[in-house]
Amino acid sequence: MPTRDLIVVGASAGGVEALRAFVAGVPADLDAAIAVVLHLPAGGTSALAGILGRSGPLPTVTASDGMALRRGRVHVAPPDHHLLVVDGSARLSHGPTEHGHRPAVDALFRSAAASHGAGVIGVVLSGALDDGTAGMLAIAGRGGLTVVQDPDDALYDGMPTSVLRHLTVDHVVPSAKMGALLRDCVGLQVDTRHEPSGLVRRETAIAATNGGVHADGVTPLGRPSNFSCPDCDGNLIELDGTSKCFRCHVGHAWTAEALLVAQGATLERVLWTALRTLEEKAGLVRRMRGDASARGAELLVRRFPRTEEEAAHAADVLRHHLLSGTFTRPADVEEESAT
Structure with missing residues (x-):
């Protein structure tokens, strides 16, 4: 049977400190691949892989398109690209921004849920607003394990608190203690019979596009909201089956917050x-x-x-x-x- 062998981690404001504490506590023999999204500015390059590589025992790389997600290695999303999981490999895309971000935490989490099902462990760290909540719901919906940084331990508790408000998570711990917890969670056999919802599949496909999305691909996902997209001024569709999430006709995604x-x-x-x-x-x-x-x-x-x-x-x-x-x-x- 499949095992838990993929950990996806999302962070935003205050995320560098939380990620450093997280990777410092991960054991060197961790039998799982780690994929990380930190919300970054679109321009320039990122030194995050180097920072995290110096902070913990695992080798850390900036993900490239088609790179195999190897166990015992941390894979970091580069600026201005969504990091997605497809059949055990990293997929980079220039798809529509989500909540104004690319890379986006929710895009990574949804793709991992669609690809690995219950074999995924989702981790939400420090950040403002409610990014990561929709992605964690997708992971939980497929039987994956959900882990949230203790809000009292986070520099910015918006993201962890939002997840806790919408979902009964499996574990709430400080970032420095997550490594020991995950060591005991990876490698366990899981049931993969839960299929991803049509909405998760479609939103993952939208994030994977390298260009605009035709309106016909978004409109069936919900109903008109009478709100406009801040990025393109297009009409926003309120998505069915989500906690107040929206997409415009070209694919930009927004949570209510x-x-x-x-x-x-x-x-x-x-x-x-x-x-x-x-x-x-x-x-x-x-x-x-x-x-x-x-x-x-x-x-x-x-x-x-x-x-x-x-x-x-x-x-x-x-x-x-x-x-x-x-x-x-x-x-x-x-x-x-x-x-």
């Missing part, structure tokens, strides 16, 4: 643009009033002050709102120390 944060960021950008426009309008009116006064056009001179006053007042209101902290968002999930 991630969508809310992205909408706030979009609104903030729009308001800063409006503030600049109002300030420029007030400045232009002042110049036009000066020109009119120099020409002796007193009628225009009397009209301009009201327009200038209205623009300046609106700008003051917007500036006060923007500087009030209303748009304070959760911690940025891009880990600069891993790049």
